[in-house]
Amino acid sequence: MIVGLTGGIGSGKSEAARLFAKLGVPIVDVDAISHQLTSVGSPVLGEIINVFGKRYLLADGSLERAALREKIFADDIARRQLEEILHPAIYEQALLELDKNSKAPYQILVIPLLFEGSRYFDIINRTLVIDCDEPLQIARTVERSGLSEQAVVVVMRAQVARKMRLALADDVIENNGNLQELGEKVTGIHKKYMQTCIVSE
Numbered sequence: 001m002i003v004g005l006t007g008g009i010g011s012g013k014s015e016a017a018r019l020f021a022k023l024g025v026p027i028v029d030v031d032a033i034s035h036q037l038t039s040v041g042s043p044v045l046g047e048i049i050n051v052f053g054k055r056y057l058l059a060d061g062s063l064e065r066a067a068l069r070e071k072i073f074a075d076d077i078a079r080r081q082l083e084e085i086l087h088p089a090i091y092e093q094a095l096l097e098l099d100k101n102s103k104a105p106y107q108i109l110v111i112p113l114l115f116e117g118s119r120y121f122d123i124i125n126r127t128l129v130i131d132c133d134e135p136l137q138i139a140r141t142v143e144r145s146g147l148s149e150q151a152v153v154v155v156m157r158a159q160v161a162r163k164m165r166l167a168l169a170d171d172v173i174e175n176n177g178n179l180q181e182l183g184e185k186v187t188g189i190h191k192k193y194m195q196t197c198i199v200s201e
Contacts, residue, residue, distance in 0.1 A: 007130035010141035026101035
């Protein structure tokens, strides 16, 4: 079974994934794959620079991620151009990584923009949304990333609306509390998923 884990910026997706990993669940994270594919000297990074220009390269040859992120959230055409380069490559690498853990009872595939497209729907069996109140999303993201509140709101508006995300979810973990509470909820849903895998065998 493959569970697509998603949620808005600052909802706690990464922390939830880390907690699932502690329980022995294989994690494939498309953001981590994106970073690998855009590392110094990679073919994908070369394509990005060909389209967007060398101003998005740092002195050490790495991608100036903050500047490119700012551009794509302010420019829909630029965002689509970047997606056309990145998304197919990320998808292919995700399939390879999932295949490595195919004998596990279930896996978590972390996809921040799961409901913004349909690319992954054919390979996931359930969707799990990590959710929290929007003011908390903003506060957490500002604290973690150093972005301004205004910049965080721009990112949130580029994502699927919270109401729609919740409506599309098979399962939801509400993450308005502390790390211990999140851990308890992750453990609870892990037991549910393990039971589902046993029943389906």
